[in-house]
Amino acid sequence: SRLHLRVTVKLNMGSALASALLWPSKALSRAIVLWMLKVVLPRPKAVIGVSLLVIFTCGAGVYNINIKNEGDELWVPQDTDVMKNRDTVTARYGAPPSWQSTILSSAVSPNVLTPGGVDTMYDLETKANGLPGFNKACLKRGSGTVAESGACVYASITTLWCNRSHYNVEVTAAVDPQGALLQIIHTRKRFSLCHGGGRVEQGRLMGAPTFSDGSNFKTATSNSSITGASYLLGWYETDSDKPVSALEAVDQDFGDLMESEQTRLRNNWRLSYAYESAFDVEIGRSVSGDIPLVAAALCLTTMATVLTQYFRSQPSISFAKLGGWGMTAVFLSIVMGYGLVIWCGVPFTSLSQIGPFIFLGVGVDDVIVMLEAFRHARRTLPGGGTVESRAEFATERAGVSITITSMTNFLAFSLGSITVIPAVQWFCIYASVTILCDFLIQLTLFLAIVVIYEKDDQEKGVPAEAYRLATQETVPITSIPSAETSAGGVTYNHKVLESALGTRPLASEPAGAISRFDKMMAFYADTLMKTPVRIAVVLVFIGYGAFCIAVIPQIEEARQRLPLEPT
Numbered sequence: 094s095r096l097h098l099r100v101t102v103k104l105n106m107g108s109a110l111a112s113a114l115l116w117p118s119k120a121l122s123r124a125i126v127l128w129m130l131k132v133v134l135p136r137p138k139a140v141i142g143v144s145l146l147v148i149f150t151c152g153a154g155v156y157n158i159n160i161k162n163e164g165d166e167l168w169v170p171q172d173t174d175v176m177k178n179r180d181t182v183t184a185r186y187g188a189p190p191s192w193q194s195t196i197l198s199s200a201v202s203p204n205v206l207t208p209g210g211v212d213t214m215y216d217l218e219t220k221a222n223g224l225p226g227f228n229k230a231c232l233k234r235g236s237g238t239v240a241e242s243g244a245c246v247y248a249s250i251t252t253l254w255c256n257r258s259h260y261n262v263e264v265t266a267a268v269d270p271q272g273a274l275l276q277i278i279h280t281r282k283r284f285s286l287c288h289g290g291g292r293v294e295q296g297r298l299m300g301a302p303t304f305s306d307g308s309n310f311k312t313a314t315s316n317s318s319i320t321g322a323s324y325l326l327g328w329y330e331t332d333s334d335k336p337v338s339a340l341e342a343v344d345q346d347f348g349d350l351m352e353s354e355q356t357r358l359r360n361n362w363r364l365s366y367a368y369e370s371a372f373d374v375e376i377g378r379s380v381s382g383d384i385p386l387v388a389a390a391l392c393l394t395t396m397a398t399v400l401t402q403y404f405r406s407q408p409s410i411s412f413a414k415l416g417g418w419g420m421t422a423v424f425l426s427i428v429m430g431y432g433l434v435i436w437c438g439v440p441f442t443s444l445s446q447i448g449p450f451i452f453l454g455v456g457v458d459d460v461i462v463m464l465e466a467f468r469h470a471r472r473t474l475p476g477g478g479t480v481e482s483r484a485e486f487a488t489e490r491a492g493v494s495i496t497i498t499s500m501t502n503f504l505a506f507s508l509g510s511i512t513v514i515p516a517v518q519w520f521c522i523y524a525s526v527t528i529l530c531d532f533l534i535q536l537t538l539f540l541a542i543v544v545i546y547e548k549d550d551q552e553k554g555v556p557a558e559a560y561r562l563a564t565q566e567t568v569p570i571t572s573i574p575s576a577e578t579s580a581g582g583v584t585y586n587h588k589v590l591e592s593a594l595g596t597r598p599l600a601s602e603p604a605g606a607i608s609r610f611d612k613m614m615a616f617y618a619d620t621l622m623k624t625p626v627r628i629a630v631v632l633v634f635i636g637y638g639a640f641c642i643a644v645i646p647q648i649e650e651a652r653q654r655l656p657l658e659p660t
Contacts, residue, residue, distance in 0.1 A: 118493055125492035129484050129540065137541035144538035151530075152428040154436030161440035162374070167516040190232045190246070190330040191340065193221070193347050193368040196300075197325045200363050204321035206278075206299055208270040211250055213362055214325055215257050218249065220350055221329065230343040232330040249327040250298050253281050279318045300324040344370045387449045394453050395420040402464055409559035410471060412464045415546055419464065422539040423456030423531060430527025444520045452527050455502065459495045459535045466491035467543060472563035477556025480547045492536070499532035 133140050161167060169176060195217055199205040221227060222245070231245035254260040267273035278299075299322035308317050331340055351366035358364055395417060402416035427449050435441060466487035471477050474486060506528060509521035550556060620626055 118497075121496055122489050122493045125488050125496065125536070126485050128536065129488040129492070130481065133537070133540050134481060134484055134544055137544040140537055140541040144534065144541070148425050148429045148534070148538075151430075151436065152425075152432035154432035154434070155428075157438075158435050159438065159440045161442050161515075161519075166440075167442055167444075168514060170513040171515065189333060191333050191369040193329045193331065193344065194366065195327040195351065196365040197327075198323060198363045198365075200359065200361055203323065204303075205325055205362075206274070206302075206319070206322040208264055208274055210325055210362075211260065211264070211274065213358065214249060214251050214327055215260070217351075217354060217364075218247070218251060218327060218329075219257075220354070221347060224343060224346045224350060226339055226343050227346075230331045230335050230339055232332045245329065247327065247329040248298060250278075250325050251327075253277060275318065275320060298326050300326060341370060344368045344374075387446070390450055390453055391420070391424060394457055398457050398460060401461065407559070407562060409555045409562065410468045412468065412546075415464055415543060416460065418542045419460030419539055420457065422534050422542075423453060423460065425538070426456060426531035426534045427452050427527055429534065430530040431523060433530065434523050434526050439519050439522050440515075442516050442519055444516045445523050448520065448523050448527060451524065452531060455498075455528065456531050456535075459499070459531065460539065462494055463487065463491045463535065463539065463543070467547070468559075471556040471559035474556075474560065477558070477560040480544070480551050483547060483556065484544065488540070495532065495535060499528055502528045503532075 165176070195214075197205060197210060197213060197217070199207075199210065228245065231247075233245065251257075251260070254263065263277060264270050264273050299319060301323035302319045303321045305318040305320050306316075308314070331343065333340070347368055348366070348371065351364065355364045355366075398416040398420050399413045402411065403413035404411040430452075431441075431445075431448075467483060469490075470483040470486040474482055477483075478486065503525050506521045506525035510518050510525060512518050512521070547556075621630070
């Protein structure tokens with residue numbers, strides 16, 4: 094009839110579409126199986142040797158590492174007009190000066206604007222000027238055109254006087270040093286001519302000042318007299334056109350000096366300090382500071398993998414050693430991926446440190462999928478199968494899953510590498526290459542190690558024992574047709590069908606037949622399939638999704654530089 098003809102045509106069209114969609118997966122599966130049977134299985138030791146040679150050759154690239162930690166280079170696209178204009182100005186007029194600063198407050202009084210506070214500022218400046226190379230690195234008056242013996246540029250309350258001797262005459266030797274200090278601050282609106290005679294920014298050098306007429310920083314007038322301050326600021330400028338190594342050395346010495354002074358002065362004074370390169374130094378320090386965390390993550394992940402692959406009651410399906418070897422392969426893939434990218438000159442940043450944590454998770458997933466496929470082969474193939482049949486069985490199933498997930502991850506990170514933000518671009522390059530390296534190592538080095546173990550276990554009869562124990566866990570289901578009478582001549586494995594249908598009764602519950610984990614997952618599955626639970630789960634996720642959408646307008650973008658630095 095016409096109806097029967099239409100149904101037949103639609104079924105045939107659906108079957109053709111399904112076959113077309115499945116063709117790439119089947120072709121990929123066949124290619125992986127051929128790789129396993131023709132290359133890895135016959136010569137696993139050779140595959141291991143070649144793999145290690147490639148890994149260590151690529152990994153040697155880490156010696157060529159180029160660490161980038163300057164904030165502008167990490168987060169600002171270098172080909173923008175802003176960066177080009179800055180480079181043009183720097184080329185014509187020199188780089189803007191960098192800076193060092195100290196902030197002094199009293200530990201015993203709210204007022205630091207005392208002769209003692211000024212004396213302490215002088216002491217700090219004297220020690221800073223005595224640092225090796227400081228006088229050569231500091232910015233000289235006249236924009237660097239004055240001889241090296243010229244005065245360094247800095248701003249501080251001490252610049253109200255030409256030098257300390259001048260200060261001692263006017264303040265220390267006065268009958269009322271405190272009164273003399275406050276009078277000079279009120280009347281002297283400019284720096285000493287020895288320091289350029291520029292206008293004094295009182296609110297900057299004397300933080301949170303108090304005034305005689307009760308006014309504050311915003312309401313004070315020219316007639317308001319400063320009577321105290323919460324802190325004193327010292328600001329010293331260094332010449333950015335000097336060699337970077339010299340400036341870094343001075344900054345490092347300055348930081349060490351201020352750290353020791355903090356300890357020395359802590360009973361009477363609170364000292365804070367900063368220098369411009371400190372932000373970049375902290376970013377650089379974070380690059381090496383995360384290494385212990387990566388090592389801890391590797392150890393914990395390895396332990397978890399080994400424990401999940403260990404079956405004490407069923408040693409014939411226990412792959413604890415292979416779990417350890419699998420994590421070793423994952424670690425080597427990270428070394429290979431990072432080394433290869435570094436060979437190509439891609440900068441290494443603190444953001445790249447996130448990668449190993451991600452790749453450990455991706456890698457351990459591939460390892461577990463592969464080992465589970467080999468375990469399933471032992472329990473499913475008659476008599477445990479041969480090494481070749483188990484290898485074909487496992488790679489046909491696990492290989493496709495690993496390939497698809499690896500390729501999608503690779504494509505996702507590859508697309509991310511076209512972003513305009515340099516740090517994110519470089520991280521995505523590291524990620525995409527390392528994901529690809531992990532995939533290649535799983536199908537070469539790790540598979541070859543698994544093959545060696547499978548051959549050894551085959552000689553000991555371990556797979557046959559695994560199959561024997563598996564057959565004891567179930568009883569046949571008579572309603573399932575046998576291979577001789579099944580439609581299409583397809584051979585059905587009773588044990589697999591029983592497991593899939595959820596009708597797998599125990600024959601005698603042998604020791605270790607069902608683990609606690611299996612029982613827990615069975616209970617979870619039964620609970621999840623109850624209608625009230627399913628409705629509750631859907632409602633919870635709908636509510637969570639609505640909440641996430643509602644808070645999107647509250648997202649704040651960190652535009653300033655400091656929120657991007659390590660805290």
